[in-house]
Amino acid sequence: MALKILLVTEYFFPKTTGGTELYVYNLAKALISFGNQVAVITCTDDEQDYEFDGIKVVGIPFNKDKRTIVIKEEIAPDNLQSFENAIRILDYDIAHFHTLTTSINLFHIEKAKQIGYPALLTSHIPGHICLRGDLVHLNKEVCDGVIKSQKCLSCFHLSRGIQFPLNHLSAALLKYGDYVVPFSDSAKNKKKNLLKLNSILDAIIVVSEWQKKMFLANGMDEKKIRLCRQALAPTQAPLQKKTDALFTIGFTGRVAKGKGLHLLLEALSAIDQDRFCLKVAAIPVQDEMPYFNQLKNVAKNFKNHVWLENLPNQEIAAFMASIDVLCIPSIWLETGPFVAYEAFAVGTPVLGSNSGGIRELIEENNNGWLFRFNDTVDLLEKIKFLIALYYQKGSLRIFDKKLRTSENMAIEMIETYEHILK
Numbered sequence: 001m002a003l004k005i006l007l008v009t010e011y012f013f014p015k016t017t018g019g020t021e022l023y024v025y026n027l028a029k030a031l032i033s034f035g036n037q038v039a040v041i042t043c044t045d046d047e048q049d050y051e052f053d054g055i056k057v058v059g060i061p062f063n064k065d066k067r068t069i070v071i072k073e074e075i076a077p078d079n080l081q082s083f084e085n086a087i088r089i090l091d092y093d094i095a096h097f098h099t100l101t102t103s104i105n106l107f108h109i110e111k112a113k114q115i116g117y118p119a120l121l122t123s124h125i126p127g128h129i130c131l132r133g134d135l136v137h138l139n140k141e142v143c144d145g146v147i148k149s150q151k152c153l154s155c156f157h158l159s160r161g162i163q164f165p166l167n168h169l170s171a172a173l174l175k176y177g178d179y180v181v182p183f184s185d186s187a188k189n190k191k192k193n194l195l196k197l198n199s200i201l202d203a204i205i206v207v208s209e210w211q212k213k214m215f216l217a218n219g220m221d222e223k224k225i226r227l228c229r230q231a232l233a234p235t236q237a238p239l240q241k242k243t244d245a246l247f248t249i250g251f252t253g254r255v256a257k258g259k260g261l262h263l264l265l266e267a268l269s270a271i272d273q274d275r276f277c278l279k280v281a282a283i284p285v286q287d288e289m290p291y292f293n294q295l296k297n298v299a300k301n302f303k304n305h306v307w308l309e310n311l312p313n314q315e316i317a318a319f320m321a322s323i324d325v326l327c328i329p330s331i332w333l334e335t336g337p338f339v340a341y342e343a344f345a346v347g348t349p350v351l352g353s354n355s356g357g358i359r360e361l362i363e364e365n366n367n368g369w370l371f372r373f374n375d376t377v378d379l380l381e382k383i384k385f386l387i388a389l390y391y392q393k394g395s396l397r398i399f400d401k402k403l404r405t406s407e408n409m410a411i412e413m414i415e416t417y418e419h420i421l422k
Contacts, residue, residue: 004037004092010099012042019338020124026233028055030410043103058086063103076107083108097121118420122205126333129214132159134258134332145214152187202420207335208357231409232341247390250323252281255292260329265298267380277304281311281319321346324396328352331374347397367398
């Protein structure tokens with residue numbers, strides 16, 4: 001039976017690019033290929049509908065009400081009526097949400113449910129659990145994900161530059177004091193909203209096992225949680241083989257602190273520059289331009305380097321094929337990351353941080369290698385090992401016949417949709 005499916009996300013192609021956008025795009029294309037009707041609802045500046053690569057896209061306005069009571073989800077965003085109008089006109093079977101922001105949030109899910117849409121949410125980021133958005137406790141270690149006011153507030157304050165022990169003191173004052181400040185009850189609100197999601201959603205989709213464990217630790221219903229990992233649309237274009245004999249290590253994605261590019265550059269600075277080439281396909285982040293410019297200048301000091309910016313999606317596969325190993329040095333918990341699938345698809349192994357979704361995807365010495373979380377010294381040793389291995393073997397290519405495709409993902413999602421609709 002063909003279904004009519006709404007995919008709801010604050011951001012989508014071509015206005016923005018990222019892992020969530022690519023997930024929604026690949027899911028939409030695969031669902032359509034199986035005969036289903038799909039529309040994407042997203043926020044646009046001009047509020048106009050458009051078509052993107054055969055996908056119907058319905059535009060609604062961004063929320064423009066920046067008051068704290070809106071940010072804390074105490075009252076609805078000012079675009080809720082536009083969202084309601086859109087989903088009433090579309091009259092589809094099911095609403096699948098992919099972002100929780102001030103422009104698309106609990107109020108939109110509730111409205112869909114009130115109108116009669118079954119609703120589910122795919123969680124793409126650590127921020128659905130963590131106040132600071134990375135699940136790194138006190139800048140040192142991976143958090144257990146359990147939301148507790150004192151613990152979460154002190155950690156959040158540390159991420160904002162309030163150092164120990166003042167971060168603990170400020171958290172205690174906010175928790176026990178009588179202060180009317182935006183962050184005093186943030187942890188409590190985070191837990192409350194998670195439990196509210198649990199009550200109104202028909203299913204919660206996670207893309208990694210660690211997310212499931214953390215949702216369960218915060219009281220979510222296990223029967224509603226389903227794992228559906230990210231996937232890649234099969235590439236039809238033949239790729240040129242790497243011709244440069246120099247060991248080439250690559251990085252691709254947003255140049256934000258959580259992605260850890262600074263770790264890679266620091267490690268490479270201790271290696272003979274005649275032994276490697278660095279290739280970066282960078283996506284600038286507006287809020288982190290000082291960090292971006294700093295790392296761009298550092299990369300210029302390497303004898304052999306290529307620095308690309310805003311590489312089109314259709315050129316990513318060729319980029320992956322041009323390197324010997326992709327480094328994913330993230331210092332936050334990745335839910336995917338999607339770039340790992342892109343590397344595997346062309347036979348490029350991954351050197352990744354031993355945390356989050358990266359650890360779940362890499363089979364040591366098979367499709368990649370792991371280094372200790374946020375540890376430049378261990379990363380350096382692993383790179384030295386790979387350089388030696390490369391010059392010994394002549395190649396680090398992998399051949400994974402079990403590559404997960406967007407068709408696999410769509411089949412799993414269709415089963416979930418049909419289960420909910422029954």
